[in-house]
Amino acid sequence: MARKISESTIRRLSLYLRFLEEFEERGIETLSSEELAGRGSTTAAQVRKDLSLFGSFGKRGLGYSVQELSATLRRLLGLDRPWRVALVGAGRIGSALFAYDDFRRRGFRIVSVLDSDPGKIGTQWGDVRIQDEARLEQVLAEEKVDIVILAVPGDAAQHVVERVVSSGVRAVLNFAPTKLHVPGQVALRDVNMSMELEALSFALAADDGPGA
Amino acid sequence: MARKISESTIRRLSLYLRFLEEFEERGIETLSSEELAGRGSTTAAQVRKDLSLFGSFGKRGLGYSVQELSATLRRLLGLDRPWRVALVGAGRIGSALFAYDDFRRRGFRIVSVLDSDPGKIGTQWGDVRIQDEARLEQVLAEEKVDIVILAVPGDAAQHVVERVVSSGVRAVLNFAPTKLHVPGQVALRDVNMSMELEALSFALAADDGPGA
Numbered sequence: 001m002a003r004k005i006s007e008s009t010i011r012r013l014s015l016y017l018r019f020l021e022e023f024e025e026r027g028i029e030t031l032s033s034e035e036l037a038g039r040g041s042t043t044a045a046q047v048r049k050d051l052s053l054f055g056s057f058g059k060r061g062l063g064y065s066v067q068e069l070s071a072t073l074r075r076l077l078g079l080d081r082p083w084r085v086a087l088v089g090a091g092r093i094g095s096a097l098f099a100y101d102d103f104r105r106r107g108f109r110i111v112s113v114l115d116s117d118p119g120k121i122g123t124q125w126g127d128v129r130i131q132d133e134a135r136l137e138q139v140l141a142e143e144k145v146d147i148v149i150l151a152v153p154g155d156a157a158q159h160v161v162e163r164v165v166s167s168g169v170r171a172v173l174n175f176a177p178t179k180l181h182v183p184g185q186v187a188l189r190d191v192n193m194s195m196e197l198e199a200l201s202f203a204l205a206a207d208d209g210p211g212a
Numbered sequence: 213m214a215r216k217i218s219e220s221t222i223r224r225l226s227l228y229l230r231f232l233e234e235f236e237e238r239g240i241e242t243l244s245s246e247e248l249a250g251r252g253s254t255t256a257a258q259v260r261k262d263l264s265l266f267g268s269f270g271k272r273g274l275g276y277s278v279q280e281l282s283a284t285l286r287r288l289l290g291l292d293r294p295w296r297v298a299l300v301g302a303g304r305i306g307s308a309l310f311a312y313d314d315f316r317r318r319g320f321r322i323v324s325v326l327d328s329d330p331g332k333i334g335t336q337w338g339d340v341r342i343q344d345e346a347r348l349e350q351v352l353a354e355e356k357v358d359i360v361i362l363a364v365p366g367d368a369a370q371h372v373v374e375r376v377v378s379s380g381v382r383a384v385l386n387f388a389p390t391k392l393h394v395p396g397q398v399a400l401r402d403v404n405m406s407m408e409l410e411a412l413s414f415a416l417a418a419d420d421g422p423g424a
Contacts, residue, residue, distance in 0.1 A: 005414075005418075010411050011411070013414075014407040014410045014411075015391060015407075018390075075417075076417070077413060077414050077417070078410070078414055078417030079413060081417075083413055092307060092308040092312075093312070095304060096304040096305045096308040099304045100304075100405060102406045103405070103406060103409065106409065106410070108406070108413075146416060147409065147416070170415075171412040171413075171416050172412075173405075173409060173412060179231075187411070187412050189411050189412060191403060191405065191408055192226075193309065193312060193315070193385075194226075194314045194317075194318050195223060195226040195227075196385055197295075197297075197315065197318065197385060197401075198222070198289045198290070198291065198318065199219065199226075199399070199401050200359055200383035200385060200401060201290030201291060201295055201359070202217075202288065202289050202290055203383060203399035204290055204358060204382060204383050204399065205287075205289070205293075206217075206290075
């Protein structure tokens with residue numbers, strides 16, 4: 001079933017969960033699809049359609065149970081268990097990701113950091129010691145890594161991801177500014193910060209018109 | 213016209229441009245929609261459909277001119293001019309973004325960095341001196357900022373973005389882990405790194421099945 005759920009649906013599920021958690025904190029027990037839609041940038045019909053993909057929630061006239069729905073979304077998003085994450089690349093982006101509290105809060109634990117720079121190998125980040133990227137395959141196996149975050153230079157990324165995939169890891173979050181090729185059974189997400197800025201410059205350029 | 217172009221189309225245009233630049237470097241002068249599609253994760257029909265939105269390119273049997281098409285895409289994506297960017301938040305993520313070479317290469321120049329931490333205000337990052345976030349409105353005006361990158365904590369982000377919007381800035385790239393609300397005429401992109409990881413844990417959890 002998972003393969004048929006679009007990326008934008010998954011993104012909305014993540015957003016719904018965040019809103020539900022805010023409602024939970026405020027002690028609210030039920031809410032309507034309108035309320036859930038109102039916080040996001042979507043419609044009540046879209047909320048109902050998204051949630052109906054995963055079974056029947058909510059009772060007509062009563063709305064959704066905040067607790068039940070957030071537990072279901074956590075389970076669907078795989079947030080009901082911890083995940084072991086390895087970070088490849090201990091540069092500035094890697095260091096920012098390592099310190100990113102929200103990962104830990106969501107159950108994503110960075111258990112290994114690897115780099116190829118001899119000046120970094122062996123140094124300590126919190127309770128993690130940076131390991132030699134040459135030992136990537138062994139580290140991924142020893143640490144039972146579920147997810148790899150790639151924060152290496154663009155020209156190194158394809159080679160590294162092939163080693164990651166051949167080690168049996170099935171999920172990769174790529175920060176290298178390049179398009180990676182992985183087999184179909186591997187889940188890959190790209191965070192390309194220049195492309196995000198380009199979506200903004202596209203909007204600004206279109207507003208200004210040609211030659212502005 | 214810009215308003216009708218979907219986010220996923222814009223993302224593909226950015227990808228096409230990257231492939232075209234690789235072809236340019238290798239001295240290749242023309243290429244087919246099949247070749248362009250082959251490098252991405254799309255089809256030749258999709259390439260032709262995307263490009264036809266912006267006029268008529270390519271000649272039957274001859275393919276697209278690499279130079280002409282990349283120049284057009286650069287213009288469409290607003291990459292034929294420099295953009296002045298302010299970074300609000302000089303923490304770890306801010307520091308990684310400031311050092312991100314690919315921004316500069318694409319014409320996105322970080323001209324101002326602001327933070328509210330007295331220990332950071334007045335310190336120097338390269339040729340930029342970190343300014344007091346209290347002076348946000350003045351700095352955005354003085355520096356003629358086009359785009360703001362928000363790398364502040366989640367609970368501060370909505371207040372900061374309202375000040376940015378009221379200063380007349382029309383494009384915001386948000387790294388704060390929260391959903392921001394901005395008027396319709398403001399272009400907003402979110403980079404939520406936890407949500408990217410959740411898309412991966414969703415895929416892994418779905419593969420494993422319930423209770424795995």
